[in-house]
Amino acid sequence: MPTEIYIAMGLMFAGFIGVLAFAFRSDMSVSYGVIFAFLTAYFLVPALFSRVGRSLSRTKALDWPVFREKGIATATGHSTSVEATILILLLPFLILCFAISVTIIAAVV
Template sequence: MSRHLTREIVAEAATVRTELLHPVTVDRTFELPRGLYLSTVGLYLGFLAVMAFGMGSPELIIPMVIFAFFIVAGFAIPAIWTRMRPNNPAGPLDWNRFRSKGVMTATGRLSAGEATAQMLVLPVLIFAWGIVCVTIAALV
């Protein structure tokens, strides 16, 4: 099963190095332009605004503020994570490179339009759902 290894046994088998190993560089940028993330946050916050103004009730103020906080935190924390140390020379794609190169996904390369559609379809549907809900509530 397992046995106790003394310091001497480990020292015999271990390779001791005095030089530093080169640092591992990790790309934490997700390769997408910041504008896509900002539009996603804007659509989610827009949904909350539509619901808050359409279903205007003083009791909804605190839950809406909490929801907005979680939406902003859900995108701000990964944005901070991309800037963590060690310094990484990679950065998010700018719009021109994104439009010309597209982005590589697990299922293959997507053009800028395909990646944008894939990323924004859910936030747009949620925003539209909020407008439909408020419209139905106003008409009923």
């Protein structure tokens, strides 16, 4: 996947943690710090592997213009770049919306 999608997904997950940490800052601040550390490792380790793999492999990572033009082949068939982007970012977006809704409910109740 292009780096931009990877970054967007990471920002949505970090936003999820940030919204909940801001809403419940007095109750579980240490827990959110641990979750953020695991999230950072979840995104940092594959990024480091791809940089190491770049020097060992002849194949180039998929960049944005090629992704926009050709799309990507998935297990269920070919997907355009828009379809693939929506499929990848849908779950992180819904998780972020969940955090926002929990924060609103906690503020109202």
